[in-house]
Amino acid sequence: MNNNLQQLNESATVKLADEVRRRKGLGVNVIELQTGDPDFNTPKQVTDACLEAIAQVEMAARPGGGHIFGFIVEAVSGISMPVALVKILCGEQPDIIPKYNHGSTYRFFAPPQGIFKRVDNLKEAGNIDGVLELGFDMQPGTVVNAIAGDADRPGYMVTKAEDRNASIAVSDKVLQTLQFIMD
Structure with missing residues (x-):
């Protein structure tokens, strides 16, 4: 039996607890979770849901370009960059091999010049197959002039x-579906 005991590896939970104590001793702020050794493997749908939740956490380390990082890279390649970033931040190797090679469009738009009253068919346009996100923010009564800068583009879409x-x-x-009603 002595040989069998010598062949046992230290529990991952014990290793983690030791590392937490070591870092606390160095004055590092550590988030500590009380865990035990699992009796069974965590079901895949639970681990997938956890990874999805982690990917949605706002992090100070996240890069800019929200739609490019969060929507477009995955749309064209199948690689979820938020998940890849979480894996990198956790010291893991992300899978960055493209699953496919599709197309995507990030397009800005604005109503024609005049006084904006409303936009019709916004919901219908957002439900068109292939629309990942559609946004428009303009108050009725806004005077619309020629686009002079980023702030003059109150609408965007990711397809x-x-x-x-x-x-x-x-x-x-x-764009053909949207109907801008102007004065």
Whole structure:
């Protein structure tokens, strides 16, 4: 039996607890979780849900370019950059091999010049197949002039399709669906 005991590895939980104590001793602020050794493997749907929740956490270390990082890279390649970043921050190696090569469009838009009253069909446009996100924010009565800068573009869309041209066609369909009512 002595040989069998010598072949046992230290529990991952014990290793983690030792590391927490060591870091606390160095004055590092540590989030400590009380854990025990599992009696069974965690079901895949639970671990997937946990990874998804972690990916949605706002982190100070997250890069900019929200739509590019959060939507477009995954739409064109199948790689979830938020999940990859969490894995990197946890010291893991992310899988960054593209799963496919699709097209995506990130397009800004604004109503025509005049006094904005409303936009019709916004919900319908957002439900067009291939629209990942559609946003528009303008108050009735806003005077719309020629676009002079970023703040003059109150609308945007992120679309995806099998290739770039098909994605552009989706964004064109969105613009054709929207009806700007102006004075």
